[in-house]
Amino acid sequence: EVQLVESGGGLAQPGESLRLSCAASGFTFSSYSMAWFRQAPGKERELVAAINRNGRVPKYADSAKGRFTISRDNAKNTVSLQMDSLKPDDTALYSCAKAEPPSYTDYPQFQPYHFWGLGTQVTVSS
Numbered sequence: 758e759v760q761l762v763e764s765g766g767g768l769a770q771p772g773e774s775l776r777l778s779c780a781a782s783g784f785t786f787s788s789y790s791m792a793w794f795r796q797a798p799g800k801e802r803e804l805v806a807a808i809n810r811n812g813r814v815p816k817y818a819d820s821a822k823g824r825f826t827i828s829r830d831n832a833k834n835t836v837s838l839q840m841d842s843l844k845p846d847d848t849a850l851y852s853c854a855k856a857e858p859p860s861y862t863d864y865p866q867f868q869p870y871h872f873w874g875l876g877t878q879v880t881v882s883s
Contacts, residue, residue: 759783759872761853766877769843777838778876779853787811787831788859790868793838795849795879805851806838809863816866820846843881852876 763776777793792807806827808815815827826839836853852875856868 759855761855761872761874762849763853763874763877766851766879768880768882770847770883771844771881773843773881774839774841774844775879777840777851777853777879778838779874781834781836781853781855784855785859786834790856790860790862790865791829791836792854792865793827793836793851793854794854794870794872794873795847795851796876797849800849804866804870807868808836809862809865810859811861813834814863814865816864827834845880845881847879847881849879850876850877 760782762780769775790809793805794802795805801841805821808827812829824842825880829836852873853874854870856870
């Protein structure tokens, strides 16, 4: 059974940092691109960052560039999102996702993502 379990969310003040982690199981993790999505109340889900299967090609939404860093550990089946300089607009439910199909790409942000975890809430407020 494919499972993606996120952790690390919480309440942060503007300018602070949070690190999200996603533990994957039930599939060959190193064969798939992975991504982090977020969805704020009343808004559509958006891709925040994606990383290809060997971890050498990270891609970011414009809103995340320079502040967020996506990484993965294929030995531990985890993908992480380091979020620095947080803003109130970053408040959302953050979910990790698994791309399809299992393939190498230099453009993980354009792969289809059809499986998400339940997410972890991030709230940025003073």
